[in-house]
Amino acid sequence: MKHFSMKKKIFNSLPGLIVLLALLITPALALAYDDVTLDDAYDFTYVVPYGDIGEKIEGFHVIGLNNDGSTGPIYDPGNIWWTVSDDSVVKFVDEYDNLYNRVDDIATVDIKLLGVGASYVIAHYYISPTVTYTVHSYIVVEDTSGSSSVANIDVYVDGPGGDDWYEFGVTVNRNVLDYLDPSNNQPDDDKILQMNPSALHALAAGGNAHFSNPDWAEDELTLTLEGSYLVCIEDVCATSTQGWKYTVLDYPYYNDLEPDYAASAFGDPNSSDGELDQYYTVYFYYDY
Numbered sequence: 001m002k003h004f005s006m007k008k009k010i011f012n013s014l015p016g017l018i019v020l021l022a023l024l025i026t027p028a029l030a031l032a033y034d035d036v037t038l039d040d041a042y043d044f045t046y047v048v049p050y051g052d053i054g055e056k057i058e059g060f061h062v063i064g065l066n067n068d069g070s071t072g073p074i075y076d077p078g079n080i081w082w083t084v085s086d087d088s089v090v091k092f093v094d095e096y097d098n099l100y101n102r103v104d105d106i107a108t109v110d111i112k113l114l115g116v117g118a119s120y121v122i123a124h125y126y127i128s129p130t131v132t133y134t135v136h137s138y139i140v141v142e143d144t145s146g147s148s149s150v151a152n153i154d155v156y157v158d159g160p161g162g163d164d165w166y167e168f169g170v171t172v173n174r175n176v177l178d179y180l181d182p183s184n185n186q187p188d189d190d191k192i193l194q195m196n197p198s199a200l201h202a203l204a205a206g207g208n209a210h211f212s213n214p215d216w217a218e219d220e221l222t223l224t225l226e227g228s229y230l231v232c233i234e235d236v237c238a239t240s241t242q243g244w245k246y247t248v249l250d251y252p253y254y255n256d257l258e259p260d261y262a263a264s265a266f267g268d269p270n271s272s273d274g275e276l277d278q279y280y281t282v283y284f285y286y287d288y
Helices: 018-026 026-031 199-210 216-222
Strands: 037-038 045-046 056-065 080-084 092-093 102-104 109-111 117-128 131-141 149-158 164-173 220-223 229-233 243-249 281-287
Touching: 037 117, 056 117, 056 131, 080 092, 109 131, 109 281, 117 149, 131 149, 149 199, 199 216, 199 220, 199 229, 199 243, 199 281, 216 220
Parallel strands: 045 131, 149 281
Antiparallel strands: 037 056, 056 109, 080 102, 080 117, 092 109, 117 131, 149 164, 220 229, 243 281
16 A cells, blocks of 8 residues: 655765764754654555455655755654554554554554544654654545435635635535546546545535536546645646645534545544535635
8 A cells, every 4th residue: 555655875885984973963963854744745645445454554754844845864763753543543563463552763653454433643753842743644444335425515715816716505426536547647536535525525516516517627626646635726736835725614613623634535424523514614725
């Protein structure tokens, strides 16, 4: 299930003195980062079928991140620890198949899928008594059944420069993204909910209805990372510093659920946020 990972080159021809100096300045380098991230963009989201329970996902690797987008290794792994939010869904696993709720002092971990539901896999990097950087992956393990559609969803798109539209009372069908297929010059849908409609399904269904065009989503949505990353809505596309985000308002209280993971993974009824239910509002906006 692992797709790729960044490869680091080791130059063995450096004189021993330079290597020693590099080791001596390591603590300063470790504090130079502005944040942390995962080294593989595919690792931020996983949507896993029920049949994969018992399998492992290997190689979650945390690295340093700077505000200019540059990254690098963390030189003091003793300041790293990993946790999961729901250990009935996933746990960390070692080479002997021992399971753990938490692991410490390591930059790379593997997990084992244990049951239906959703869980965060969280890397923590201690900087100071008041500062700890974190980054997470969101893992959904789907059940064997779900809902083929959900009715009465309101969809808003808030684009830059007043380029907005909305559609009320949308019926969101689970098959609205069935056009996704590499053979159709589209990404595959491995990181999109399969058993229930997701917030991304709602965007597609809302656009198809608003523009009275059943092919609007196929023509106007640009997705990557197996459907987990929304690059463009029509001709408004993400850049290195800007991009599309979303949120979901529940009903009847209109609480902002503030999901902090891909729209393609929102809507599983066994997650803490719950399924995408009727009368919910799905709101996509361009964040500057």
